[in-house]
Amino acid sequence: MSHLAETIQAPIQTTPAHDSSVKTSTDLHGKVGKTIGTPFVDDPRMTCRDVDVFYGEAQAINKVGIDVGCNEVLAMIGPSGCGKSTFLRCLNRMNDTVASCRVEGEITLDGVDIYHPDIDVVPLRARVGMVFQKPNPFPKSIYDNIAYGPRIHGLTGTKGELDEIVEISLKKAGLWEEVKDRLAEPGTGLSGGQQQRLCIARAIAVGPEVILMDEPCSALDPIATAKVEELIAELRTQYSIVIVTHAMQQAARVSQRTAYFHLGSLVEVGSTKQIFTNPRHHLTEDYITGRFG
Secondary structure (H helix, E strand, O other): OOOOHHOOOOOOOOOOOOOOOOOOOOEEEEEOOOEOOOOOOOOOOEEEEEEEEEEEEEEEEEEEEEEEOOOOOOEEEEOOOOOOHHHHHHHHHHHHHHHOEEEEEEEEOOOOEEOOOOOOOOHHHHEEEOOOOOOOOOEHHOOOHHHHHHHHHHOOOHHHHHHHHHHHHHHOHHHHHHHOOOOOOOOOOOOOHHHHHHHHHHOOOOOOOOEEEOOOOOOHHHHHHHHHHHHOOOOOOOOOEEOOOHHHHHHHHHEEEEEEEEEEEEEEEEEEHHHHHHOOOOOHHHOOOOOOO
């Protein structure tokens, strides 16, 4: 366990910076002022500017601006209902499936606006993959779970190429040695932790640039969680990863930057070490010290 993760097992003693130029107040509607910290990076894979999300007339996300850096793990934390999962789903347009949802602002991937009318969401979701809270393998064999994406996206020309993608993806997900002799068996027959790694392998198989993870370990036991966290650390060398988590120790273990959300607003962004040891906003401090959440 990292020193930072050990630190947040106990109540955190923080020393917030008192900068009179920083807005730390909350207005009567619960909306936070300007985001504190370093939401933007020099080498962004994705950029988000003034993102608003509405469900009908109700606003769920308010003017969020943040970058996802190359080869980093960005953790998004905050109390239930703060908007972090809603915002995560904006990054590959999963909210398009909700009829009442409207997204405003700009989100780019490699400089291209992903909400431009000409963007096809199918290849977009291959480039920005998603791993959900509950493992959701297809009712197919282990092999076909991995092969499905490359097939529908036309990424292979021969059975040999497809076999190679399946093997490489399962190896990257740390699952190959456990399943290589039973690829024809149903993916649903695996343990919960194995199913989640299978879903990660399925996302990897189509060659994404970004992997989104929505509380990927919340349904797993501690041993399976440790394996997924080790996998996240390995995958960071090849992909950008954005993870939503309620487990602050997990955020401390796996991420390099952390973003704190509150009532649909992005309150503070900084290095994970700084957020957990010296938060600058009183709301961030209150959350990580357990005063609410």
